[in-house]
Amino acid sequence: MQNSEGAVYFDDFVSHFRGIVAENSDRLAISFLSDRGEPAAERTLTFGELDAQSAAVAGYLREAHGVGERALLLFAPGHEFLYSFIGCLFAQVIAVPAPVPTDAKGMERLGKIVRDSDIGVLLTTEALRPAITTWLTESGLDEVRSVVAVDSIDISTAPSSPFEAPTPDTVAFLQYTSGSTTDPKGVVITHRNLMANQREIHLVTEATQNDVAAGWLPHFHDMGLIGQLLHPLYVGFPGHYLSPVAFLKRPMLWLETLSRFGGTMTVAPNFAFEMCTRRATEDNTAGLDLAHVRIILNGSEPVHPQTLVDFCERFAPSGLDAKAVYPCYGLAEATLLVSGVRGTGFTVFDADADALEDNRVSAATENGPVRPLVGSGVVGVSEVAIVDPASLERLQNGRIGEIWVRGETVAQGYWRNEAATAETFDLGLSGDKGYMRTGDLGCFVGDELFVTGRLKDVIIVNGKNHYPHDLEQTAKSAHPAVELGLTAAFGMGEFPERVILVQEFSADALGEMDAADLKPLLHEAIRRSHGLVVSEIVLVDRKVVSRTTSGKIRRAEMRDHFRDGRLEDRGAALTGASASQ
Numbered sequence: 001m002q003n004s005e006g007a008v009y010f011d012d013f014v015s016h017f018r019g020i021v022a023e024n025s026d027r028l029a030i031s032f033l034s035d036r037g038e039p040a041a042e043r044t045l046t047f048g049e050l051d052a053q054s055a056a057v058a059g060y061l062r063e064a065h066g067v068g069e070r071a072l073l074l075f076a077p078g079h080e081f082l083y084s085f086i087g088c089l090f091a092q093v094i095a096v097p098a099p100v101p102t103d104a105k106g107m108e109r110l111g112k113i114v115r116d117s118d119i120g121v122l123l124t125t126e127a128l129r130p131a132i133t134t135w136l137t138e139s140g141l142d143e144v145r146s147v148v149a150v151d152s153i154d155i156s157t158a159p160s161s162p163f164e165a166p167t168p169d170t171v172a173f174l175q176y177t178s179g180s181t182t183d184p185k186g187v188v189i190t191h192r193n194l195m196a197n198q199r200e201i202h203l204v205t206e207a208t209q210n211d212v213a214a215g216w217l218p219h220f221h222d223m224g225l226i227g228q229l230l231h232p233l234y235v236g237f238p239g240h241y242l243s244p245v246a247f248l249k250r251p252m253l254w255l256e257t258l259s260r261f262g263g264t265m266t267v268a269p270n271f272a273f274e275m276c277t278r279r280a281t282e283d284n285t286a287g288l289d290l291a292h293v294r295i296i297l298n299g300s301e302p303v304h305p306q307t308l309v310d311f312c313e314r315f316a317p318s319g320l321d322a323k324a325v326y327p328c329y330g331l332a333e334a335t336l337l338v339s340g341v342r343g344t345g346f347t348v349f350d351a352d353a354d355a356l357e358d359n360r361v362s363a364a365t366e367n368g369p370v371r372p373l374v375g376s377g378v379v380g381v382s383e384v385a386i387v388d389p390a391s392l393e394r395l396q397n398g399r400i401g402e403i404w405v406r407g408e409t410v411a412q413g414y415w416r417n418e419a420a421t422a423e424t425f426d427l428g429l430s431g432d433k434g435y436m437r438t439g440d441l442g443c444f445v446g447d448e449l450f451v452t453g454r455l456k457d458v459i460i461v462n463g464k465n466h467y468p469h470d471l472e473q474t475a476k477s478a479h480p481a482v483e484l485g486l487t488a489a490f491g492m493g494e495f496p497e498r499v500i501l502v503q504e505f506s507a508d509a510l511g512e513m514d515a516a517d518l519k520p521l522l523h524e525a526i527r528r529s530h531g532l533v534v535s536e537i538v539l540v541d542r543k544v545v546s547r548t549t550s551g552k553i554r555r556a557e558m559r560d561h562f563r564d565g566r567l568e569d570r571g572a573a574l575t576g577a578s579a580s581q
Helices: 013-024 047-064 081-091 103-116 129-138 191-205 223-234 244-249 252-260 268-278 305-318 353-357 416-426 468-476 515-530 555-563 570-579
Strands: 028-033 039-046 072-073 094-098 121-124 147-148 173-176 186-190 214-215 239-241 265-268 295-298 325-330 339-340 348-350 369-372 385-389 399-405 428-431 431-443 448-454 459-461 462-465 487-491 499-505 537-538
Touching: 013 072, 013 081, 013 191, 013 223, 013 244, 028 047, 028 081, 028 223, 039 047, 039 081, 047 081, 047 121, 072 103, 081 094, 081 173, 081 223, 094 103, 103 173, 103 186, 121 129, 129 147, 173 191, 186 191, 186 448, 191 223, 191 295, 191 339, 214 223, 214 252, 223 239, 223 265, 244 252, 252 265, 252 305, 268 305, 305 348, 305 369, 348 353, 353 369, 353 431, 353 462, 369 448, 385 431, 416 499, 448 468, 459 487, 462 468, 468 487, 468 499, 468 515, 487 555, 499 515, 499 555, 515 537, 515 570, 537 570
Parallel strands: 028 239, 072 094, 072 121, 094 173, 121 147, 214 239, 214 265, 265 295, 295 325, 499 537
Antiparallel strands: 028 039, 173 186, 325 339, 348 369, 385 399, 399 431, 428 431, 431 448, 459 462, 487 499
C-alpha cells in the first residue's frame, strides 16, 4: 500500500496496485481520447473497473495457460491493452507488448519476437483478431496456439478470490528492444525491477494523487508503458491519453489535452517538443493554459538545448514554467529511468568543443569554440559509473566514457540469449560485479549526468570524436526546406573515415532554389560549427530516413542503404531535371 507521500510497502506491482485500487476504486484511472481529443465513456475506466477487467483477463489466462507462459499483446491504443497487461501480471503470465505490424518490415520483426519468446497466447481485440489470425497463418507462425479477443471475455467470470501475489523475482514482462542494428532482444523485467524503477521515477516526479497525466506515447515502448501508463497507477492519479497517430497528425493536440484536463505531468521525446514549437500559431495557442503543468519529461532520444529553450520561450505566454521541463535519461535494460532533473529546471553547460572531441568535458573559454550540453539530472536509487570502453577502468568527473549502471532497476538480461546477456549484464568494475553497460557515452559534471552520444554511433575523424546527433541538429538549422525533415549522419567505418549525411527535405520550401543548392549550405553549416568536412550529402524525400518504434534514427540501417545504393539523391535528380529545361 502507499500513503499520500508515495511510501512503498510492496516489492511486486500486483500487491501495490491492489492497494491503490482499495483506496481509489471509484476514482478515474484512465481515459483514452478520440483523434479530436474527445473523451468517450466506453474508453474510460475507474480504478475499480480497471481492476475488474484485469481480473477477468487473468481468470481466463489462469484457466487456459500456466504460470510463466508468454502472452503477446497486440492492441491499438486503448484501455484494452492496459487491462490485458495488468491481467497478465495478476495471472503471472509474462506479457510481451509489441506494435501491431503495418508493413512487411513490421511483420518480419514481430515474427522474430514471436519465435524468440515462444509465444503461447496472443491477446488482442475483436476488431483486430481476423487480420492477426490471417497474418499468423500466412507467416507460418503456428507457435501461437491461441488468439484471444479480450473484449469478448465476460467480466462476470472474474475470480472472486484474490490472486496469489507474485514474488519480487517473478518475471513481469519482456520489453523488446528496437532491433535497429540486430534482431530484437527481449529485456527480462521482474517485479523487483519494475517497483525499483517506479521508486526511481517517483524521486523525480514527486507525484501525488492530486496529479493528472496526459500523453500520446505508444504503449509498447518502455517510456510509454512504464512512465506514461504505469506510473500514474503506481501513485493513484488519472491519465488522459491520445494515440500516437493523433499526435503526429496534430502535435498541438498534446498540449491542448494538458490544457483541457488540467494536466500536471507528461512525457515525450525531444522531437515532440520541436514539432509543437514549429506548429504553434496564434490561433492554436489562444486559450492554451499550461500554468498547472509541473513536469514535462524529455527523454528517449538526445535532448537538444536549443529545443528546450525554444519550447519554453514559445509557450511561456501560455503559462508554462521553464522549471517544469525535465530532461531525463534511461533505457529498457535499466527498466526505464536512470536519472532525471528534480524540480530545478534543465541545465545547459557550455562545454569546450575541442575538449569534447578529446573525450573531456570542461567549461568553454571566452573566445573558444562552444558546444552546449543538456544535463539529464541526478541518479536516484541506482549507481552509475563512467567507464573507459577500451580499458574498462572507471573514469573521474569531467571525462567522457561509457555509462554503466548497477542496482535493482537493472533487468535480468535478455530472454534466452546467454551470449548477449554476458556481453551487457553483470559486468565487473574495480572488483565489483553487477554492472550493466549501456552503450551510451556521458560524464558527470558535479553530481549531474550529461549524456553525449551512443558509443556505436560516434564518428572519429583524425582522432577527434563527432556525435551524429550534433551534426544532424546543425544540418536541420541550415535552411527551412530541411528543418522539418529527419537527418541521419554516420561514418562508413573506413580509413580514412568518410562522413555521410542523409537529409530529408521539402521541395515546397525551396522557393526558387534547386534542391542541389541545399548541399553547399549543409556543408558550410557543419564545417563552420564542427570543423568537419562531410564526404557526401544525399537529399531524400520525406519519410525516407527510418526511425525505431521509439523515434530514434536508424543510422546503421541508413548506412546499409547508402552502401547498397538504395538511396535516390533527389538533389541530383532535381538539378538534372532543372538543367534540361
